[in-house]
Amino acid sequence: MSNFINPNLPCGELEGAWQKTVKELTKLASEKKNKFEIIIVGCGLSGSSAAATLAEEGFKIKLLTYHDSPRRAHSVSAQGGINAARSLSEEESKVAIDQLFKDTVIGGDFRAREASCQRLSELSSSIIDQCVAQGVPFAREYDGTLATRRFGGAVVSRTFYARGQTGQQLLFGAYQALMRQINLGKIEIFTKRDLLDLVVVNNVARGVIARNLINGNLETYKAHCVVLATGGYSNVYYLSTNSLKSNASAIWRAHKRGANFANPSFTQIHPTCIPPGDSYQSKLTLMSESLRNDGRIWLPKKINVKDDPENIPEYERDYFLERQYPKYGNLVPRDVASRRAKEICEQGFGIGFGGKGVYLDLQDSIKRDGLHVIKAKYGNLLEMYERIVGEDPTKVPMKIYPAPHYTMGGLWVDYNLMSNIGGLFVLGEANYSVHGANRLGANALLQCLCDGYFISPTTITSWLANNKEIDNKEVDQACKEALSSVEEKIKVLLRIKGDKPVDYFHRRLGEIMISKCGISRNRNDLILAFNEVELLSKDFKSNLKVPDTNSGINVELEKALRLEDFIELSKLMINDAIEREESCGAHFREEYQTKEGEAKRNDDLFSHIAVWEFNYNNNSHTRYSEELTFKKVKLNTRNYK
Amino acid sequence: MRDFISINFKIWRQFNDESKGIYKEFRLEKVSVEVSLLEALDQLNEQLITKNIRPITFDHDCREGICGSCGFLINGQPHGPNKGTTTCQLYMRNFKDNALIVLEPWRAESFPIIQDLLVNRNTLDKLIIAGGYFPIETGNAPDANLIPISSEKAFSSFETATCIGCGACVAGCKNASSSLFVAAKLAHLGQLPQGINEKKERSIKMRKQMLIEGFGQCSNNLECEAVCPKEISADWISWMNKI
Numbered sequence: 001m002s003n004f005i006n007p008n009l010p011c012g013e014l015e016g017a018w019q020k021t022v023k024e025l026t027k028l029a030s031e032k033k034n035k036f037e038i039i040i041v042g043c044g045l046s047g048s049s050a051a052a053t054l055a056e057e058g059f060k061i062k063l064l065t066y067h068d069s070p071r072r073a074h075s076v077s078a079q080g081g082i083n084a085a086r087s088l089s090e091e092e093s094k095v096a097i098d099q100l101f102k103d104t105v106i107g108g109d110f111r112a113r114e115a116s117c118q119r120l121s122e123l124s125s126s127i128i129d130q131c132v133a134q135g136v137p138f139a140r141e142y143d144g145t146l147a148t149r150r151f152g153g154a155v156v157s158r159t160f161y162a163r164g165q166t167g168q169q170l171l172f173g174a175y176q177a178l179m180r181q182i183n184l185g186k187i188e189i190f191t192k193r194d195l196l197d198l199v200v201v202n203n204v205a206r207g208v209i210a211r212n213l214i215n216g217n218l219e220t221y222k223a224h225c226v227v228l229a230t231g232g233y234s235n236v237y238y239l240s241t242n243s244l245k246s247n248a249s250a251i252w253r254a255h256k257r258g259a260n261f262a263n264p265s266f267t268q269i270h271p272t273c274i275p276p277g278d279s280y281q282s283k284l285t286l287m288s289e290s291l292r293n294d295g296r297i298w299l300p301k302k303i304n305v306k307d308d309p310e311n312i313p314e315y316e317r318d319y320f321l322e323r324q325y326p327k328y329g330n331l332v333p334r335d336v337a338s339r340r341a342k343e344i345c346e347q348g349f350g351i352g353f354g355g356k357g358v359y360l361d362l363q364d365s366i367k368r369d370g371l372h373v374i375k376a377k378y379g380n381l382l383e384m385y386e387r388i389v390g391e392d393p394t395k396v397p398m399k400i401y402p403a404p405h406y407t408m409g410g411l412w413v414d415y416n417l418m419s420n421i422g423g424l425f426v427l428g429e430a431n432y433s434v435h436g437a438n439r440l441g442a443n444a445l446l447q448c449l450c451d452g453y454f455i456s457p458t459t460i461t462s463w464l465a466n467n468k469e470i471d472n473k474e475v476d477q478a479c480k481e482a483l484s485s486v487e488e489k490i491k492v493l494l495r496i497k498g499d500k501p502v503d504y505f506h507r508r509l510g511e512i513m514i515s516k517c518g519i520s521r522n523r524n525d526l527i528l529a530f531n532e533v534e535l536l537s538k539d540f541k542s543n544l545k546v547p548d549t550n551s552g553i554n555v556e557l558e559k560a561l562r563l564e565d566f567i568e569l570s571k572l573m574i575n576d577a578i579e580r581e582e583s584c585g586a587h588f589r590e591e592y593q594t595k596e597g598e599a600k601r602n603d604d605l606f607s608h609i610a611v612w613e614f615n616y617n618n619n620s621h622t623r624y625s626e627e628l629t630f631k632k633v634k635l636n637t638r639n640y641k
Numbered sequence: 642m643r644d645f646i647s648i649n650f651k652i653w654r655q656f657n658d659e660s661k662g663i664y665k666e667f668r669l670e671k672v673s674v675e676v677s678l679l680e681a682l683d684q685l686n687e688q689l690i691t692k693n694i695r696p697i698t699f700d701h702d703c704r705e706g707i708c709g710s711c712g713f714l715i716n717g718q719p720h721g722p723n724k725g726t727t728t729c730q731l732y733m734r735n736f737k738d739n740a741l742i743v744l745e746p747w748r749a750e751s752f753p754i755i756q757d758l759l760v761n762r763n764t765l766d767k768l769i770i771a772g773g774y775f776p777i778e779t780g781n782a783p784d785a786n787l788i789p790i791s792s793e794k795a796f797s798s799f800e801t802a803t804c805i806g807c808g809a810c811v812a813g814c815k816n817a818s819s820s821l822f823v824a825a826k827l828a829h830l831g832q833l834p835q836g837i838n839e840k841k842e843r844s845i846k847m848r849k850q851m852l853i854e855g856f857g858q859c860s861n862n863l864e865c866e867a868v869c870p871k872e873i874s875a876d877w878i879s880w881m882n883k884i
Contacts, residue, residue, distance in 0.1 A: 053779040068700065069766050071806050072708040086785075126782070133782035135775050135830050137799035144789025162799055168707060169802060176774035183770045191763070214755060243702040277675030280684050283704045353675070384706070387726060390675075390734050453779050501690045503683070545690060552657070553698055553756050556690060 005260075005611055005626045008414040009115050014632055018119040021415070025462035033058030036464050037223040039208055041195050041250050043070035043178070045171055045445060046428030047229030049452030052177035055186035057457060062221055063178075064193045064210055066245060071175045074231055074243040075448065078167025079288050080151060081159035082131075082445040084124040096158065097121045103154055104443060105633045108408075108436020109585035109601065111263070111609065114632055115415060116434045120443070123450045128160055130453055134173035138162050151441040159442045164288060164380055170445055174452070193219070194558060195250040196489075197482040198226065198257045198424070199475065204467070205254075205424035206475045209482045211490075213558060216551045218486055220479045224464055225423035227456065228254060232407035232429035234267065236566050236573065237518065238510025240404040241273060241286040247562040248569050251411050251430050259419040260624075261612045262412035262432035264569065265577035268439055268586045269519050270405035271337035274388055275357040279507075284403035285388060288381055289441065292330045292337070294365035294374060295398065297321050299358050303348040309359055309397045320344055335438060335519075335586050335599075338402035342519045345401075352399045359397035366394060402519055406444060408435040408586070409576075412611050412626075416459035417451060423467060425460055427451040432609065437585025490550055493560050498543030502559040505540045509533065509563070513570055521577050522590040530574045537567050572612060572621060579623055582606045603635055645671045646738040648681065652697055653745040658753050664743075674734040678721070678742075679704060679711065681733055699758040704729040706870065709805030712812070713758040714745045719809035719868040727807065727870040747812035751819070751855045762808045764854040765822060772846030773826045775836055788834045795833075802829035803871045810865035816857030821865040823847050824881040825873050831884065844884040 010017035036059050040051045043065040055061045067073060085096035101121040105114060128146065132138065138160050139147040151159040162169040181187045192213040199207035205226040210219050233248035234240035255261045272291055273284045298319045300312055320340060322329045330337075341358050344350070351357045366374050371394060375382065385393050411419050411426040413433060418425050428448040435443065516529035540563070546556045583592045583599035584606070592600045608625035615622060648669045655662030669688075672681045679701055686696035702710040706727040713728060715721035721731045736742065744758060752760040802825075810821040827844050830836040836843070859878055866875035 049779075056778040067702070067710070068762060069709075069806065071766075072702060072710050074703065074708070076708050077703050077705060129782040129785045130779060132785035133775070133777045133835060135798075135802075135833055135835055137795050137802055137829070137833065138785075139799075140790050140792040140795040142792055144791055145786050147792070162802075165707070165799075165803060168805075169799070172802060176769065177777075177779070179766065179769045180774045180776065183772075243708060244704060245702050278673035278680075280673065280676050280680050282677075282680050282683060285705045384730075387723075387730050388677075388732065390732065457779070499691065501687045503687060547690060547693075547695060553759075555696065555698065 005420075005624055006414065007113065007626060008416055009113065010415065014115055014118045017115055018122060022458055025458055026465040028461050028465045030058045033461075034060055036060065037062065038225055038227060038460065039064065039221055039223040040227040040229060041208065042073070042229035042231060042428075042430070043067065044073035044075035044229060044231055044428060045167070045174055045448035046452040047227070048073070048171065048174035048178045049449055050227060050229060050427060050456050051187055052174060052181050053453055053457045054460065055181035055184075057461070061181070061187040062223060063187055063189045064195060064208070064221070065189070065191055066194050066213060068191050070178055070189070071172065073171060074246050075171045075445070076168045077241075077243065078445055079164045079286065081149065081161035081166045081442045082127070082170065082449075083151070083159055083440070083442040084128045084446065085121050085158060086125045086128060093125070096156070099156055100124060100158065102633055104434060104440050105436070105630070107438055107440035108434070109438055109599070110436065110603070110607065110630060110635055111266070111584055111628065112434050112436035113415070113628060114630055118632070119455070120434050120447060120450055123454050124446055127446060127449045127453065131170055131173050131449070134177060136162065136169045136173045138169075154441075167445060170449065194561070195230070196253060196486045196561065198254045199478045199482045200257045200421055201471070201474045201478045203258065204422040206470065207479055209479070209486050211486075214553060216549075216554060218483055220483055222475055222479065224467075224470065225425065225460060227425045227427060227460070228411070228430050229427040229452070230430045232410070233566070233569060234404040234407055236509070236570055237404040237514045238506050239276060239281065239284050239514070241270060241284055244283060247565070249562050249565045251426070252565040252569055254411060254419070254421070254424060256614050256616070257421070258614070258616075259421045259424055260412040261409070261572060262609050263409040263437070263576065264573045264612065265517065265580065265587055266408035266437050266585065267404055267518075267573075268406040268408060269335065269338045269402045271334050271341065271402045272360065272400045273403035274385065275352055275399055275401035277353050277389070285384070286403070286405065287385060287398070287400060289334070291360060291378060291381065291398075294377070295330065295360040295362050296364055297330050297337075297341075297358055297360050299344060299349045299351065305351070309351075309361075318349070335588065338519050339588060341402055357399040357401045360400045361397040362393060363397070404514070404518065406439055408432065408437065408439055412609070416463070417456050418459065418463065423463060425456055427456055437587055490557065490561070493544065493546055493557065493564070494548050494550060496542065496544045496546070497548065498545045500543050500545055502544065502546070502556055502563055505536060505544065506559070506563050506566070508536055509567060509570060512536065513573070517570070517574050517577055520588045520590055523578060526574050526578045530571060533567060533570050533574065540564070540567060575621065576610055576612065580606055580610060601637070607635075645673055646733065646736065646740075648672060648733075648736065649739065649741045650685065651741060651743045652757070654697070654757055655754055657756060662754070672733055674732070676733055677704070677729055678715070678731045678733065679729050697758065698756040701729055706730045707805060709807040712807045712809055713747065714812065716743050719747070719812045720807075720870050725870055725872045727805070747808055749808075749811050749817035751817060752808060752811065760808075762806070764856070765806050765808060765819065767854055768819060768823055768847055768850050769826065771850035772843045773830070775830065776839070790834060798829050798832040801825045801832070801873060801877060804873055805871060807870065809868045809870060811856065813864040813868035814857065815862060815864070816860055818859045818865070819851050819856040820859035820878045820881070821869065821873060821875060823851060824877040827881050827884065828877045841884055844881060
């Protein structure tokens with residue numbers, strides 16, 4: 001059934017395939033570029049870097065964001081670092097590129113395209129050059145060269161970083177390049193705008209409908225093509241490490257206009273986050289995974305222990321990861337650590353609010369290395385923890401719990417980052433490209449910048465060169481239709497006049513999704529979850545209460561529009577998780593595991609990307625698949641025992 | 642330990658830039674000390690919505706102190722009483738039972754009020770637009786290790802680059818000066834060898850823009866440093882003045 005899905009992969013050798021592709025793509029003379037207008041939605045790493053680069057090349061850019069400034073996009077929160085395969089000699093470089101490529105494919109559990117991973121790895125070194133030239137203050141060695149550190153799932157040190165704020169510094173680099181283009185008049189920026197619909201004419205994207213969040217007006221924007229760089233959808237789970245306004249609306253509306261959605265159920269859970277302390281908690285804060293290097297994870301051996309952890313003697317503590325994985329101990333991969341924590345807490349051993357937490361204890365490391373060493377390593381993290389929890393983690397064991405963090409799934413794109421809708425390009429976390437079923441640490445920032453600085457500017461240029469003609473009359477007609485459908489959508493929400501605020505429904509959606517379509521899944525629970533979401537959807541549509549004004553600021557309406565999309569997306573995530581009858585990467589189906597409790601892939605049936613098409617006429621979905629083949633890395637099973 | 646407390650809020654309510662603002666009082670019963678001030682406001686807003694009262698408007702997003710969206714005066718102090726802490730990282734355990742918490746928006750001519758606690762800070766972006774960058778374009782970068790940078794210099798540049806653009810320095814200054822914001826950006830870029838050539842030009846452009854956008858002059862009161870959630874030193878203002 002995969003005959004019409006064409007990923008446009010390069011032919012021949014993987015190495016250097018991207019450079020060959022670039023040569024073959026159509027170019028445009030720079031004086032012709034200012035005749036083209038491009039809409040970019042989202043101003044995080046991929047949106048800002050694409051906007052700046054395309055503007056530098058001469059295109060006219062309209063940039064839309066719901067923030068008041070592009071500097072606030074959620075990329076700013078990324079802590080750890082950015083991978084790059086760099087080396088002094090050409091020979092060593094090739095080895096480094098191969099290694100990063102391999103780690104990305106294997107980390108993704110063989111559910112991403114080899115060609116895209118190879119390109120990511122080949123471009124990585126120039127990304128670092130680009131960022132340094134912009135003034136990104138990466139950490140340096142004593143000899144003045146760039147410093148690197150090791151990151152989860154890797155044996156080599158190739159992660160570049162700016163303390164625990166790498167995302168912030170990379171974003172500011174792109175933001176500044178963007179600001180320079182605004183100064184030069186090449187980019188027009190529209191802040192405080194929510195994207196509510198995509199305008200499609202003859203299967204080509206030609207515009208968007210956005211809501212001005214300050215005055216409530218709906219606005220139409222037309223262009224030659226549209227770029228969505230709108231991030232991931234972890235907020236489906238309500239509590240996640242994402243910023244509160246991060247949402248799926250742009251990609252979901254595009255999906256409902258015909259853009260296919262790939263592997264929606266592939267979501268990554270981060271094992272070390274601060275657990276909730278109260279039901280009104282609005283987000284979960286990530287604590288860098290590096291803490292697992294020096295922290296021992298444990299729970300009381302007895303169920304329901306209410307004692308303070310310092311009063312629990314050594315023989316009554318269960319260091320469950322060290323017990324189950326003597327070789328890797330507390331450093332097992334993210335998904336394994338998350339799953340074991342969830343299981344043991346569900347058996348009743350968990351600590352803290354709602355029994356959803358495990359201890360991460362730094363005491364032994366402090367005794368071994370001294371307090372000053374631990375403080376030097378994790379100083380700012382420990383302060384952040386103390387601010388949020390109110391306990392000193394150098395005295396009392398930290399409480400941690402897994403939290404949704406990143407979504408690998410997203411709009412399906414081909415090798416050129418274009419969706420199946422012509423002229424609709426999707427970048428960064430919003431697309432499904434290199435991360436497969438599980439993203440490798442420090443690859444998110446890399447992917448965003450490769451998409452924005454190097455890949456999309458080339459492929460967008462080529463597409464525009466071959467698609468110059470616009471039928472303005474048809475575009476205007478489609479804009480009118482899209483605008484009135486958004487108007488109607490808003491009216492419907494305002495008309496409900498129920499008695500429950502948006503967050504009530506969002507919290508419930510989160511509970512369903514995290515318990516049944518989160519860290520681990522099984523068929524029965526998934527079917528139950530689907531029914532529960534259906535019921536919730538009905539409740540939402542009949543009991544929602546939104547302050548009844550569409551003019552001026554209406555934050556509740558913004559949230560309701562986003563939640564409506566999250567609810568619909570949840571059902572697709574659940575269906576995707578049901579259909580994928582295997583475990584791979586972060587998608588763990590309890591029915592498919594080895595005797596040791598490890599994920600068991602089924603390469604015969606599922607070595608493919610699930611591609612979901614929305615059928616507008618009967619409001620249903622069809623699942624297609626794009627087969628994956630592996631030439632360079634052999635399909636194998638990982639083993640951390 | 643007190644697990645739940647009650648709070649008396651006095652909050653600035655203003656429909657838009659043109660309308661008159663007024664303080665309104667609200668009482669929030671039984672709020673957990675484990676939640677943040679913004680989460681307490683979420684809770685208050687849920688109650689207001691069910692009572693058909695317009696919820697309180699404030700900006701926020703990451704809720705982990707890095708995006709710079711949040712910020713208002715809490716009992717007269719930008720971002721509240723704790724040092725090096727953004728509004729979203731201020732937890733209710735910092736307040737006593739039945740405490741009075743007064744919330745009002747940043748007060749500065751360059752930050753017009755949009756609604757309630759939400760102000761328009763686009764002027765900060767305009768300062769960057771005027772010249773807060775290197776004139777480098779994609780694809781023209783030399784090898785990143787071509788110019789060595791000492792780890793101290795890189796770190797010092799990084800420290801000034803951690804500014805989150807929240808505007809607290811402006812709100813805390815009696816002259817509503819943006820000197821610390823501009824100095825931080827100039828110091829981030831000007832300490833690096835890549836940016837040494839246009840150091841002076843950049844400074845002239847950004848400082849000229851400060852006046853255009855209506856920010857006040859610096860009179861060395863150092864309030865900006867005291868309220869900066871990222872604890873950026875006001876010494877950088879003197880550094881800027883010597884460029």
